[in-house]
Amino acid sequence: MAEINHAERAHATLSASGAHRWMACTPSAMLEKDLPDTTSEFAKEGTTAHELSEIYLSHEIGEINKSTRTRRINRFKKENAYYSQEMIDYVEKYVDIVVEKINEAKARSDDAVILLEQRLDFSEWVPRGYGTGDVVIISDGHLEVVDLKYGKGVEVSAVENEQLRLYGLGAFNQFDMLYDIETVSMTIVQPRLDNLSTETLEAETLVEWAKTEVKPKADLAWSGEGEFVAGDHCRFCKLKATCRARAEENLKMAQYEFDKPAELSLDEIGQILFKAGELQKWAKDIEKYAFDQAEKHGKKVPGWKLVEGRSNRKYADEAKVLSTLKVDYELDSIAPRKILGITAMEKAIGKKVFAEKLSDLVIKPAGKPTLVPEGDKRPELNSTASAQADFK
Numbered sequence: 001m002a003e004i005n006h007a008e009r010a011h012a013t014l015s016a017s018g019a020h021r022w023m024a025c026t027p028s029a030m031l032e033k034d035l036p037d038t039t040s041e042f043a044k045e046g047t048t049a050h051e052l053s054e055i056y057l058s059h060e061i062g063e064i065n066k067s068t069r070t071r072r073i074n075r076f077k078k079e080n081a082y083y084s085q086e087m088i089d090y091v092e093k094y095v096d097i098v099v100e101k102i103n104e105a106k107a108r109s110d111d112a113v114i115l116l117e118q119r120l121d122f123s124e125w126v127p128r129g130y131g132t133g134d135v136v137i138i139s140d141g142h143l144e145v146v147d148l149k150y151g152k153g154v155e156v157s158a159v160e161n162e163q164l165r166l167y168g169l170g171a172f173n174q175f176d177m178l179y180d181i182e183t184v185s186m187t188i189v190q191p192r193l194d195n196l197s198t199e200t201l202e203a204e205t206l207v208e209w210a211k212t213e214v215k216p217k218a219d220l221a222w223s224g225e226g227e228f229v230a231g232d233h234c235r236f237c238k239l240k241a242t243c244r245a246r247a248e249e250n251l252k253m254a255q256y257e258f259d260k261p262a263e264l265s266l267d268e269i270g271q272i273l274f275k276a277g278e279l280q281k282w283a284k285d286i287e288k289y290a291f292d293q294a295e296k297h298g299k300k301v302p303g304w305k306l307v308e309g310r311s312n313r314k315y316a317d318e319a320k321v322l323s324t325l326k327v328d329y330e331l332d333s334i335a336p337r338k339i340l341g342i343t344a345m346e347k348a349i350g351k352k353v354f355a356e357k358l359s360d361l362v363i364k365p366a367g368k369p370t371l372v373p374e375g376d377k378r379p380e381l382n383s384t385a386s387a388q389a390d391f392k
């Protein structure tokens, strides 16, 4: 069986994984389309887990023999920085769940069909829409799509999950003619959160959802039309920092109409708390964007400058500090379990003695660049981008 490059799984403009967003905010898809992708460490780790699970499952369903599995796993261990025993344990947990489903399918019908890494085309409802199903199981009029989610940040439910439903639709579309599918299950397995979530729908209900909910929104999204709607789905939008609709939605907070009394009621505080979480996320996105513009792209953000951030003093050589002090102090008083930190040491032996004996053994590392208001006393730093330009 040909090996699959999981990191390069194709992504459609109207992708299944982005469906929750482009269905809620239809103009977002076309605006995001040409912006660069960023790959996080978590995404790379997820890709690794998918690759590993595919090796295990290929063996389980008889596509590769044991020695090929061992050879591929050994090569994988050597070449993959994200590989760990912990990952093996979680992937095995996922594989066990899938194998159980496969066995159930085989018990229902001898000619159960099992497919791995299946390209699923749902372009009948979403222009050029396709995605990849990790596992597709078909038996006795029932189809199930299983999706491994290796992340452990947020528990994801399969119920009313647009991404999974689009996978289900793609699989239904592809296999209904051959297997007369009556029901479709869509399952998420998150082994690191012990989360196994399934939604099962009559095939008719799924297709009705596609016609009435998905298609009209997909058509709007494809033509870049519709209303901007901000919400939780902005979190993974490439425009999240610069989007005006999101800014306006968040700034409505400032126009909150308070009642007359001087103090806020608990009712009002309850309402503000709901909004505060969103505001915090938005503020972080804006801060990161402004910092990246200044640091990576050498752009000036008016009113702001890059400076060296604060850093903590540390010992240049702990062993030398101990040998210097051991002459005059009991070990217990300067290193009860481990060596005292700098502030605690100054307190223990007095600032004056500290300066006399240890000043040569204390260093202050350079602080990380930080974006601060222009009025800050610290001198402006050159950004990485302008430093590279200077160097050239």
Ligand code: SF4
Pocket (backbone or CB within 6 Å): 021, 025, 027, 028, 031, 228, 229, 230, 231, 233, 234, 237, 238, 239, 240, 241, 243, 244, 245, 246
């Ligand atoms: S940030 Fe939110 S509101 Fe703005 S385009 Fe993206 S999804 Fe839509």
